[in-house]
Amino acid sequence: MNITKLEFLDQAQINGETLEVWIREEWLVPSGPATEPIFSEADLARAKLIRDLRQDLGVNDEGVGPILSLVDQLHSLRKILADLLQSMRDQSALPDVGASKNLE
């Protein structure tokens, strides 16, 4: 579901200025034009994570970026791992590695 900027501010319980900073820092990447950004539920959940980090977990503004970056890398790694396991289960989907290996 799409969320407009106003709904987003309300549901994420942040003000417009804060949102601007978060987007500028690329902590949030909404879709749509910058004048009329469109947010997803994932963006909203991410905003709540940022709020939790700053309010409950004692992370300062400098710390949020690196944590989000690590969280993003972690999710990408989890995805790679899930795909890897899937292709191991699904033997036919295994790439033909042996043939292309060229040991000189």
Next chain:
Amino acid sequence: MKDPYEILGIPRTASPEDVQKAYRRLAKKLHPDLNPGNKDSEERFKEVSGANDLLSDPDKRQRFDNGEIDASGTERPHQRYYKDYAAEAAAGHPYENRSGYSDFAETDDIFAELLRRQEQQARRAPGSELHYGLSVEFLDAVNGAAKRVTLPDGGTLDVTIPPGIENGQILRLRGKGAPSRGEGKAGDALVEVSIIPHRFFSRHGDDIHIELPVTLAEAALGGRIKVPTPTGPVLVTVPKGSNTGSTLRLKGKGVPRRGGHGDEFVKLKVMLPAEPNPELEAFLSKWTPGTSYDPRGDMQP
């Protein structure tokens, strides 16, 4: 239900600051977004935030201490965390970041192959769906129409409203969503239709309902009257002796549907003249309708 003090690991005498400190210490360890895939920590975090909700509110805490409320119902309703979305997100979503594994990709094995494939997938991933709302006039929704929507960014979108569309229905316009971040196809635009209510038509399923005012003479003597339908007025015969509440069915004058149309139901409503009418009053004062005319006959207590 466990004791909230026990969950936070604090004595019953703990100060509000202690409660907050204890909660933060546990949240740092247990926050589900910092422990994706760890069901156990998610469960514990739920307990911990429930305990914190109870004990950080002085009023609730006091009532709990006095035994007026117990700790049940303090668990927060199931919340979706960012990790839940990240786990479902398609390749190529804006927060994807696997720049950190390029070192693996240089080797020539399954993992590298997978990474390459995923990268390709991400490049070819279609753009995201864009959602729009569109208000449609009642009659356009019944009969169908072509609409041009102006988008927030100034562009336009041509939308064909199929006849008989329902309120809340979503039209998918292929390729009219956001462009792909890589080389993939554009996403789809999803247009949610909300139908503006009509002044006198209403709709129940495929049938149209209308309340039609008729004169006293038309009801009592019968006659041919013009009745509005979604496709224009039609002449309808009102049978002699009709009454308020009498319903006429106009077959096939309802909403188009697969293999035909619904019907229109016309509910008559007898109206006296808006202005007092001396002739009618003179007639009624002399008129003796007989004993069988008692509209409240079955309302006797």
